Amino acid sequence: MELLTVKNLSFTYPLCDVPAIQNISFSIQKGEFIVLCGATGCGKSTLLQLLKPELIPNGSQNGEILFKDTPIQKLSPEISASQIGYVMQKPEQQIVTDKVWHEMAFGLENLNTPVSVIAKRTAEMASYFGVGSWYDRSTSELSGGQKQLLNLSAVMVMHPELLILDEPTAQLDPVSASEFLTAVRKLNQDGLTVIIVEHRLEEVIPMCDRIMMMKDGKMIAFDKPEKAILSVKNSPDLLCAMPSVSRLYLEMESDGICPLTIRQGREYLAQYDITQRSIPCEPYQHSENIALQFEEVFFRYQRNSPDILKGMNLTIYENEIFCILGENGSGKSTALKASADLLPIYSGKIQVFGKKLKSYKKGALYQNCLAMLPQDVQTLFLRNTVREELEGINTGQLPFDVEKLCDRHPYDLSGGEQQLLALAKVLHANPKLLLLDEPTKGIDANSKLQLIQILRKLKENGMTIIIVTHDMELSAECADRCGMFFHGGIVSTGTPKEFFTGNYFYTTPVSRMTRDYFDNAVTVGDAVKLCKLNRKKENIS
Amino acid sequence: MQTIEELHPISITIYFMAVMGIAMFSTNPIMMGLSMTGAILYFLTRNGKGHFKMHLSFVILFTVLALMNPLVSHNGITVLFVVNDNPITLEAFLYGLNSATMIISILYWLRLFSMIMTSEKILCVFGAISPKIALVLSMSLRFVPLFQNQAKKVNDSQKAVGYFQSDNIIDSIHQKMRVFDIVLTWALENGIITANSMEARGYSVGKRSHFSIHPIRKNDIILMLITCILSGVCISAMAWGKMTFLFYPEITAPETDLFAVGGMIGYGILVLLPSIIQKGTEKQWNYLQSKI
Numbered sequence: 136m137e138l139l140t141v142k143n144l145s146f147t148y149p150l151c152d153v154p155a156i157q158n159i160s161f162s163i164q165k166g167e168f169i170v171l172c173g174a175t176g177c178g179k180s181t182l183l184q185l186l187k188p189e190l191i192p193n194g195s196q197n198g199e200i201l202f203k204d205t206p207i208q209k210l211s212p213e214i215s216a217s218q219i220g221y222v223m224q225k226p227e228q229q230i231v232t233d234k235v236w237h238e239m240a241f242g243l244e245n246l247n248t249p250v251s252v253i254a255k256r257t258a259e260m261a262s263y264f265g266v267g268s269w270y271d272r273s274t275s276e277l278s279g280g281q282k283q284l285l286n287l288s289a290v291m292v293m294h295p296e297l298l299i300l301d302e303p304t305a306q307l308d309p310v311s312a313s314e315f316l317t318a319v320r321k322l323n324q325d326g327l328t329v330i331i332v333e334h335r336l337e338e339v340i341p342m343c344d345r346i347m348m349m350k351d352g353k354m355i356a357f358d359k360p361e362k363a364i365l366s367v368k369n370s371p372d373l374l375c376a377m378p379s380v381s382r383l384y385l386e387m388e389s390d391g392i393c394p395l396t397i398r399q400g401r402e403y404l405a406q407y408d409i410t411q412r413s414i415p416c417e418p419y420q421h422s423e424n425i426a427l428q429f430e431e432v433f434f435r436y437q438r439n440s441p442d443i444l445k446g447m448n449l450t451i452y453e454n455e456i457f458c459i460l461g462e463n464g465s466g467k468s469t470a471l472k473a474s475a476d477l478l479p480i481y482s483g484k485i486q487v488f489g490k491k492l493k494s495y496k497k498g499a500l501y502q503n504c505l506a507m508l509p510q511d512v513q514t515l516f517l518r519n520t521v522r523e524e525l526e527g528i529n530t531g532q533l534p535f536d537v538e539k540l541c542d543r544h545p546y547d548l549s550g551g552e553q554q555l556l557a558l559a560k561v562l563h564a565n566p567k568l569l570l571l572d573e574p575t576k577g578i579d580a581n582s583k584l585q586l587i588q589i590l591r592k593l594k595e596n597g598m599t600i601i602i603v604t605h606d607m608e609l610s611a612e613c614a615d616r617c618g619m620f621f622h623g624g625i626v627s628t629g630t631p632k633e634f635f636t637g638n639y640f641y642t643t644p645v646s647r648m649t650r651d652y653f654d655n656a657v658t659v660g661d662a663v664k665l666c667k668l669n670r671k672k673e674n675i676s
Numbered sequence: 677m678q679t680i681e682e683l684h685p686i687s688i689t690i691y692f693m694a695v696m697g698i699a700m701f702s703t704n705p706i707m708m709g710l711s712m713t714g715a716i717l718y719f720l721t722r723n724g725k726g727h728f729k730m731h732l733s734f735v736i737l738f739t740v741l742a743l744m745n746p747l748v749s750h751n752g753i754t755v756l757f758v759v760n761d762n763p764i765t766l767e768a769f770l771y772g773l774n775s776a777t778m779i780i781s782i783l784y785w786l787r788l789f790s791m792i793m794t795s796e797k798i799l800c801v802f803g804a805i806s807p808k809i810a811l812v813l814s815m816s817l818r819f820v821p822l823f824q825n826q827a828k829k830v831n832d833s834q835k836a837v838g839y840f841q842s843d844n845i846i847d848s849i850h851q852k853m854r855v856f857d858i859v860l861t862w863a864l865e866n867g868i869i870t871a872n873s874m875e876a877r878g879y880s881v882g883k884r885s886h887f888s889i890h891p892i893r894k895n896d897i898i899l900m901l902i903t904c905i906l907s908g909v910c911i912s913a914m915a916w917g918k919m920t921f922l923f924y925p926e927i928t929a930p931e932t933d934l935f936a937v938g939g940m941i942g943y944g945i946l947v948l949l950p951s952i953i954q955k956g957t958e959k960q961w962n963y964l965q966s967k968i
Contacts, residue, residue: 189875216878228869232811233818234796240887242877244807253887271889275821290877475836501838514826514833517858546865564838 137204138297138328139163139186144198146178146185155181155194157352165296168323169330170339170360173349174372175549175579179332182349183301186330188215202297213246220295224302224577226282230274235266238274238285242293256292264288264318278464280311287318298322300331305550305577308463308605313338334579337378337644340364341396348373361393376580379608379644379659386663400648404666411668413654414661419615419630421452425489426568426599427474432483434473443469444480445623456590456600458610458631460641461620467603468510470620471570474601475507476500487568506566510573512557516545521556528563534592535559535585551582558589568599575606587613607643611635611657631657679957680950681722684896685797686804691899692789694907695947696782704919705770706940708777714947715784721954722788730787738780745772751924771923800888807886819863827859902949906942913939 139162146156155178163169173179184190186200188207200207207215223229232238239257248256261267264284269277277285283303290298300319304312312335320342323329333339340346346363348356350373356366364381367373368389374382380400381393394400427449434444443466451457461467472478474485476492485492487505495504509515518524522541530537537559540552548556554574561569575583583606590600590613604610610617610631617634618625619641627634635642635657636650642657649656649665656662680688699711719727745768752767793801795817803810839851874880913919918936922928930936 187876189878190872212878212881216876216881221876223869223873225866225869227822228866229873230818231870231874232814234814236889237799237814237887241874241879244884244887245874245878245881247883247885250885250887253885257887274818275825286873293877472832477832477836497843498838501836506838507833507836509829509833509836511829511833513862514830515837517830517834517854519861546861561837570836 136165137162138165138167138202140199140201140204141186142199142201144182144185144196144200146181146194146196148181148192148194151194153352155352156185158198159354160198161347161354161357163328163330165328166323166326167328167345168320168343169345169347170336170343171330171332171347171349172336172373172376174376174581175551177349178352179349180301183221183299183330183332186297186299187219187221190221216242217246217293218296220290220293220298222283222286222290222298222300222303224305226279226286226306229286230282233273233275235272235274235277235285236261236270239266239289239292242289246293253292256294260288260292264291278311280307280314280463283307283311283315284318287315291322295327297328297330300329300333302332302334304333304335310463316342334376336376340378340381360395364393364395365390372581375584379662380648382659383645383648383662383666386659387666397644397648401651404649404652406671407652407666407669408672409652409669411665412652414656414664416632416655421615422454424453425450426453426455426487427451427601428484428486429470429474430484430486432470432473432480432485434469434478434480442623444473446483447624449618449625451599451601453599454594454597455615456594456602456613458614458617459601459603459620459625460605460607460610460617463605465620466623467620468572471507471572471601471603475505475570477507501564503565503567505568505570506561506564507570508557508561508572508574510576512553513546515557515560516553519544521545521548524556525559528559530559533559533562534589534596549579549582550577551579551585554578554582554586562593566598568601569593571600571602571604573604573606574602575604575609583609607635607641608658611643611646678893678895679954680899681792683899684890684892685793685800686892687896687899687903688789688792688797689801691903691950692785694903696785698907698910698914698943698946699778699781699785702914702919703774703923704921704940705774705777707919707943708774708781710940710944710947712777712781712784714944714951715781715788717948717951718954719784719788721951723791734780734783737783738776741776741779742769742772745769745775753926767923767925767927770927774923797890800890803886803888807884810886811884823859823863826862827855830855830859903946906946909942910939910946913942 141162142160144156144159145154147154159182171179171182181192184192185196186207188210202210202219210218230238231241236257239260240253243253243256261270264287266285266288269281274282274285287303298319304315307315316338319329319331323342331339340360343360345358346356346360347354348363348367350370356363364377364385367377368385374385377385378395380397381395383400384393384403394403428451429447429449432444432447433442435442447470459467459470469478473480474487476495487495487500492500516524520541521537521543524545525537525541535555535558537555540548540556545553545556574586578586587609594600602609602614614631616628617631618628619634620626629637632655635646636655638646640647645659645662646657649662653662653665656665680691695711695714699707702708746764749768749771750763750765752765754766755763756766756769757764799810799813799817802813834855913935916935918930918933919939920930
C-alpha cells in the first residue's frame with residue numbers, strides 16, 4: 136500500500152529565482168525505511184518540511200503530495216498532527232515543557248485526549264524507549280541523547296504512521312546516535328514508515344530499504360542502497376558521505392553490488408590474493424619542544440563530587456596534531472577547558488610552552504598563545520551579520536574563504552559554515568596552540584573534508600593543534616598522535632596507525648573491516664593503496 | 677499513611693490557605709499562639725535541626741515588630757512609662773506582641789509551603805484552573821535555566837579566544853550588554869524551533885486537556901474534608917464574633933462560651949495535624965522497617 140505519493144513537486148522560496156525543489160516525483164510504501172541524502176543546501180530539509188503540513192515554509196509550491204490518497208493540505212489538523220511525526224535536529228530546542236512526563240503528554244494534551252488515555256500511552260512509550268527511569272526528571276538535566284530519545288517518544292505517543300527525521304543525530308555523540316538509530320530501526324521493524332535525513336550514513340544505510348539522492352533540488356537516484364550508491368561514483372560531494380566500505384569498493388570497481396556493511400566489505404576483500412599486508416611508513420618524529428604539559432592534574436567540579444581528572448599526565452609537543460578520544464562524559468572536554476584556564480585545577484601542574492598557566496598575567500594566555508574553539512560554536516558569535524563579526528580580522532590570511540558569507544546572519548549559516556566563521560574568529564587571536572572541542576559535530580561530510588585540509592595547512596604554518604573528538608575518521612585522517620582518555624587520564628597514546636590497528640571496536644570502520652587482511656590500514660586511502668598493491672584472485676566465477 | 681507533603685498539591689494548597697487565612701483574619705491571642713506553635717512544631721518535625729540562620733532572623737524580626745508598635749502607637753489607657761512626652765502603653769505593647777506573633781507564624785507557614793510546593797506541584801494546581809496558564813508557566817520554568825546556561829557558555833567562549841579581558845568597568849558593562857543581546861537573539865531563534873515543534877505536535881488545534889501525574893487519592897479527600905470541617909467551625913465562631921478580642925482602648929475579651937472553645941480546639945487540631953501525621957508516619961515506617 137502506498138502511504139505517501141509525491142507528484143511533480145516543485146517549490147520556490149520567496150525572492151529566490153532558482154527553485155529549491157525541482158519536479159520531484161516518488162512514492163513510498165507503508166513500512167519502508169527511506170534515507171534521504173545530499174550535500175548541504177540541496178533541498179532535502181525543504182522536501183521534508185513540505186511533507187509535514189504544519190511546517191510548510193513560505194513560498195510557491197507546484198505539484199501534489201498525497202498522504203494515504205488525500206492531499207496533505209486537506210488533512211484535518213488532528214490527523215496531520217498525530218499521523219505524521221516529525222523530529223528535528225536540535226535536541227534541546229524541540230522540548231517545550233520542563234518535565235519529562237509533561238513533554239511526553241504534550242502532543243496528546245493538544246488533541247484534547249482524555250487523561251486516562253494519556254496516562255496509558257505515555258506509560259507504554261516510556262517503557263518502550265526506556266524513559267521510565269527518568270520520567271520524573273527535569274528536561275534540562277538530561278543528556279543530549281536522552282533529550283533526543285524524549286523527542287522521539289513524545290512524537291510516538293501520538294501513534295504516527297509516518298515518522299520524518301531531519302538529521303536527528305547530528306548533535307549527538309556516536310554512542311547516543313547509535314542508540315537513537317537502533318530505536319528508530321526497531322520502530323521500523325514494528326511497522327512504522329520512516330524517512331530520515333542523515334549525515335552519519337555509515338550506520339543508517341545498512342538499515343534502510345531505499346536511498347534517495349538529491350542534488351541541487353533534483354532527485355538523482357531513488358533505489359536500493361547497493362544500486363543507488365553506484366550512481367554517485369562521479370559526484371565527490373555525495374560520495375564522501377557514503378559508508379567507508381562502499382567508498383573503498385567504488386574506488387576499486389565501477390559496477391556490481393556495492394557492499395554496505397563491514398561483513399560485506401570483508402567478503403569483498405576475501406576476493407583478493409593478499410601478498411602485501413602493510414603500507415611502509417616512517418616512524419613518527421616529534422619536535423623536542425613541549426607545547427602543553429599536564430603533570431598529575433586533579434580536578435573536580437564540586438567539593439563533594441568525584442574527581443573528573445585523576446592525576447592526569449600528558450605531554451604534547453610543538454607543531455603536532457593531537458587527538459584526544461574517549462567515551463562520552465569521561466572528562467575529555469574538561470581536560471581541554473582546564474588547559475585553557477577556564478576551570479581551576481586543585482592539584483598538579485599545567486604548563487603551556489614551558490610556563491605555568493598562573494604565570495600568564497591576566498589575558499596574556501589568550502594573546503598570541505592559546506585559543507579554544509568551543510563545542511557550541513554559536514556561542515562565539517555576538518553580532519547580527521558575518522561582516523560585523525569579521526570586523527578587524529584580516530580574512531586574506533585565513534587558509535579558507537569566508538568572504539562569501541558576509542551578508543548573512545551567523546545563526547542562518549549551515550553547521551559547516553558556522554564552523555569556518557568560528558575558526559576565523561579563533562585564529563584572529565593568532566594562537567600558537569589551538570584547542571578544538573568536537574569540531575565535526577553537526578557538520579556534513581564535505582565540510583569535514585574541508586576542515587581536515589584547513590587543519591593540515593595550519594599545522595604547516597607551525598601551529599600545535601589539540602582536538603577532543605569522537606570522530607575516529609577525523610583522527611585517522613589528520614592526527615599525528617592520538618590519545619585515549621579513560622578514567623580521568625590519558626591511558627594510551629600512539630600514531631593513528633598504531634593506535635587504531637591495536638583496537639578492536641574503538642577504531643575506524645576501515646580498520647575493523649581490514650583487520651584480518653591488512654596490518655595497518657585505518658583510512659579509506661590506506662585500504663585503496665593496499666588493494667591496488669595486491670591482485671584479485673583469478674578464478675572467481 | 678502519607679505525610680501532608682506527599683498528598684495532592686490541591687489538597688496541600690487548600691490546607692495551607694485555610695490555616696494562613698484564619699491566622700490572618702483573627703486577632704485572638706490564643707489563636708495566634710496556636711498558629712505559631714503549629715507552624716514551629718511542623719517546621720521542626722519536618723526539617724529537624726539546622727536552619728539556624730532562618731530561625732535567628734525570625735527571632736530578630738519578631739522582636740523588632742513587637743517593640744515597634746508601642747513606640748509608634750500611643751493608644752490604650754494603661755500607661756507604663758513616658759518617653760520624650762510620649763506615653764508607652766500596655767495595650768499597645770500587647771497588640772504589638774500579638775501582631776508580631778501573627779506575622780512570624782505566617783512567615784513560618786509560607787516558608788513551609790514554599791519548601792513543600794515544588795514548581796511542578798504549583799503547576800499542577802494551575803493546570804486544574806487553566807491548562808493554558810500551566811503551559812506558559814511550564815515553558816518559562818524551563819526557559820530561565822536555559823538562558824543562564826547559554827550566557828555562561830558565551831562568556832567562556834569569548835574568554836578563551838581573547839575577548840573580555842578588560843579591567844575597565846565601562847568595557848565590562850558593554851560586554852555584558854553584548855552577551856545579553858546575543859543570548860536574546862539566540863532565544864528568539866530557538867523560539868522558532870520550539871514553536872515549530874509545538875505546531876508539529878498539534879498545538880493550537882483546539883481545546884487542550886491537562887495531564888498530571890498526581891492522582892487524587894482517598895487521603896487527599898480525607899484531608900480536604902478535615903480541613904473544611906475544622907476551619908468551618910473556626911470561621912463560623914469568628915463570624916459570630918465569639919473570638920473578637922479588642923486591645924484598644926482597653927483589653928476586652930468576649931465571654932468564652934462553648935462555641936468559641938470549639939473553634940479554638942478545631943484550629944488547634946488543624947495546625948497540629950501535619951506534625952502529628954509526620955510523627956505517625958515516621959513511627960509506622962520504623963515499625964514496617966523492623967519487619968523487613
